[in-house]
Amino acid sequence: MDCSYLYNHIELNTGIQRVVRRVIENLEILSHKNGIEVIPVNISHHNFFRVDIKELYEQKRSLASATTATRMDIKTRAKNYLIPLYEGFQKFLVTLLPRRKFKAFVYAPRHQFGMGYVIEKVLLHPVRKAMSIRRADRNRHVDGTILIGKEDVLILIDSSWYMNIWPTVKKFKQQDATVIGIIYDLIPITNAEFCDAFLASVFKEFFYESLNYVDGYIAISDTVKKDLIIFLEDEFGNTAIQEKKFDYFFLGSDFNYAQNQVVGVRNELKKSFKGYPTYLIVSTVEPRKNHEYLLDVFDMLWEQGMEIKLCIIGRMGWRVEKTAKRIYGHRFFNEKLLYWSDLNDEELQFCYENSKMLLFPSIVEGFGLPIVESLTNGLPVLASDIPIHREVGKDRIGYFDLQDTHDLKNQLARIETQGIPDKLVPDENYKWQNWHESTNELLEKINLMS
Numbered sequence: 001m002d003c004s005y006l007y008n009h010i011e012l013n014t015g016i017q018r019v020v021r022r023v024i025e026n027l028e029i030l031s032h033k034n035g036i037e038v039i040p041v042n043i044s045h046h047n048f049f050r051v052d053i054k055e056l057y058e059q060k061r062s063l064a065s066a067t068t069a070t071r072m073d074i075k076t077r078a079k080n081y082l083i084p085l086y087e088g089f090q091k092f093l094v095t096l097l098p099r100r101k102f103k104a105f106v107y108a109p110r111h112q113f114g115m116g117y118v119i120e121k122v123l124l125h126p127v128r129k130a131m132s133i134r135r136a137d138r139n140r141h142v143d144g145t146i147l148i149g150k151e152d153v154l155i156l157i158d159s160s161w162y163m164n165i166w167p168t169v170k171k172f173k174q175q176d177a178t179v180i181g182i183i184y185d186l187i188p189i190t191n192a193e194f195c196d197a198f199l200a201s202v203f204k205e206f207f208y209e210s211l212n213y214v215d216g217y218i219a220i221s222d223t224v225k226k227d228l229i230i231f232l233e234d235e236f237g238n239t240a241i242q243e244k245k246f247d248y249f250f251l252g253s254d255f256n257y258a259q260n261q262v263v264g265v266r267n268e269l270k271k272s273f274k275g276y277p278t279y280l281i282v283s284t285v286e287p288r289k290n291h292e293y294l295l296d297v298f299d300m301l302w303e304q305g306m307e308i309k310l311c312i313i314g315r316m317g318w319r320v321e322k323t324a325k326r327i328y329g330h331r332f333f334n335e336k337l338l339y340w341s342d343l344n345d346e347e348l349q350f351c352y353e354n355s356k357m358l359l360f361p362s363i364v365e366g367f368g369l370p371i372v373e374s375l376t377n378g379l380p381v382l383a384s385d386i387p388i389h390r391e392v393g394k395d396r397i398g399y400f401d402l403q404d405t406h407d408l409k410n411q412l413a414r415i416e417t418q419g420i421p422d423k424l425v426p427d428e429n430y431k432w433q434n435w436h437e438s439t440n441e442l443l444e445k446i447n448l449m450s
Contacts, residue, residue: 026439161206185366194288196318216245252435282370286317352377
């Protein structure tokens with residue numbers, strides 16, 4: 001199981017990282033009854049380095065040894081010193097050269113080309129690699145030319161398109177083993193206008209290269225599987241379709257982690273939910289998630305004197321300078337407009353349990369995990385009317401027209417005066433598959449392909 005990107009970015013807890021953690025930990029549980037060995041690996045230096053599942057959790061990794069607490073303290077103090085220093089340096093640079101493009105370069109997110117990206121690649125990444133090799137030496141070293149056999153299967157489940165994994169995968173394939181790719185979506189290729197240019201470029205290169213090594217693709221929804229087949233057929237003809245296997249599975253919706261992390265819910269978050277009814281959106285802040293649409297709707301409702309809150313949960317992504325400025329500079333920021341970028345899963349579940357409704361205005365999606373997480377927690381959902389939301393939500397949720405902000409505005413106004421319609425209230429017996437069932441489904445699809 002490839003977990004290379006997560007292993008090097010354990011601080012992240014967005015969609016793909018959560019999927020990787022849940023699938024790997026549940027596969028380890030399922031491995032005993034299915035007679036398989038599950039090996040999470042960091043693909044680096046043309047080799048596979050075994051990763052302990054605890055190393056995929058920030059809190060768990062920090063407590064991995066008796067001496068780590070001291071290291072953690074040193075690391076925390078270093079961060080507390082260096083981060084303000086770095087932020088001060090950023091302000092100093094943009095003061096010297098206050099041009100818009102230069103400012104965008106200085107403040108660009110780490111995954112987007114900019115100052116942070118350059119520092120990451122030139123300084124931080126080599127240091128992490130050196131540390132990774134040291135950790136790997138203490139664990140089992142899996143060399144593709146020695147231990148990999150015909151019955152072995154490599155699952156590319158992580159967002160490793162930023163990493164050069166293909167020389168190692170090629171080594172794996174030379175042993176006549178099977179490679180299966182998990183496809184979350186093709187948005188960086190088919191809808192590149194919604195993505196950071198660098199992401200679109202590396203993802204496209206990664207996906208096209210995967211065609212040389214991957215035996216089969218398993219998508220996270222039937223919609224994505226069909227989109228994938230249509231894309232390959234249009235791009236390469238029927239030959240590309242005939243040479244590959246295709247299937248899909250559904251993600252899970254529960255928060256019952258085997259690697260339990262009891263870190264609690266911050267009092268500040270609890271306090272922010274008090275008072276007015278709170279509507280929720282859970283997603284990375286990026287163009288295709290359509291936060292601007294939602295802000296337009298709530299600005300109209302607040303202008304009418306509606307006493308409600310909008311809570312935005314998700315880290316800042318790419319091409320969102322305008323949206324970020326609108327959020328942070330909003331007259332109701334931290335009052336009726338809430339924004340949290342760093343919630344743990346306990347805190348996210350608190351939000352699901354204490355909100356009035358989830359609003360999900362995405363323009364294009366691969367699955368829409370917050371929809372099933374909300375329904376599992378008894379939270380009603382209104383989502384944009386797109387095919388994937390219809391596949392996942394069916395008639396259990398409500399839909400609104402993305403071309404007309406008044407559609408959602410009018411629905412929310414009615415809900416505030418007349419209550420949530422009975423058809424939108426999740427049934428007490430509603431059950432979406434949990435992550436154990438989801439992983440079991442994935443395992444069955446893997447067995448069919450291998």
